[in-house]
Amino acid sequence: MANTADIAKKQLKVLVPLAQGCEELEAVTVTDLLTRAGMQVVTAGLDSNPVTASRGMVLIPQTTIDKVMDDDFDLIVLPGGLPGADYLQNSEQVQTKLKQMAANNKTVAAICAAPKALASAGLLDGKAITSYPGSLDDSEINNMNYSNNSVVVDGNIVTSRGPGTAMDFALTLIEKHLGKDKRNEVEAPLMRPIN
């Protein structure tokens, strides 16, 4: 968890790759909330076309993945959705970036079907994780500590289940990096129902 010195240091930079067929609600929940928390969110397409998301919304990423391969990021966050998550899994550049960031102890996060891209990068063996039910092969899950919790944090790996957990996923990332007070500051004005 973040300490005050880290928090004051610099604006955190987040890479959100946007594949064709990504789940727009997950993508936008992440970019919206991390932006509200004061992070610099960089959306990067896998190609130079506008992204048609899984339920039809068309998004224009800020840049493309090839242009940010040499940039430093504090977090990489993968939205789910199909076929979006398959494209993330099959993208050589995304796989390279995931491995590079994990090796440098940066936060690697994925929601819904996107943990499969982390599995392909070899980042989930022995880890506590979750994902959209059925989106990982049983043979892969055997090597993981798989749960049905909404959000699972294991060191620098953060995973979550689907559109209905995207808000908790984003708030967990905010709390992990910027502390509980910042999480509360972002969460309160969302007007979530009080349970």
Added chain:
Amino acid sequence: MANTADIAKKQLKVLVPLAQGCEELEAVTVTDLLTRAGMQVVTAGLDSNPVTASRGMVLIPQTTIDKVMDDDFDLIVLPGGLPGADYLQNSEQVQTKLKQMAANNKTVAAICAAPKALASAGLLDGKAITSYPGSLDDSEINNMNYSNNSVVVDGNIVTSRGPGTAMDFALTLIEKHLGKDKRNEVEAPLMRPIN
């Protein structure tokens, strides 16, 4: 509430005006979930430019509001966010469409700051409603039955509070038009936490 005959009849058509500075999480939650429910969602910009939403995501609407003024819709749903909601309030075309649809007993829905556009169209007097706290003038609220519930349905007027209530807002619209079974069918795969 919908009966079986209505449900079978035809695909429901939904107009979602997208103003510059709309809240992207609210816009996308509505378009995503109503699309999942099988409705035909038409996103319409107030101008012909891509829409830069309130937290930076850039969306491309399918059409512009001037091109759909003569089209029939079953629902109109206004996302909130600022300055987006102000643009909706000040758009002559949006105001015309709101009045036209309300007069024809179509569903008129707004979330967050967007109920102010309904107030300007004269649709909220004497109605049970909610909105983002502080987004309506006190003098306006005096004529309404204002509550802090997450989603409020009063006849054909449906209102809600903010990004954290957008999912319940969309699911309520689905249930109102397509019934509880369809709502459940859309809600289950979202993987919302079980309280």
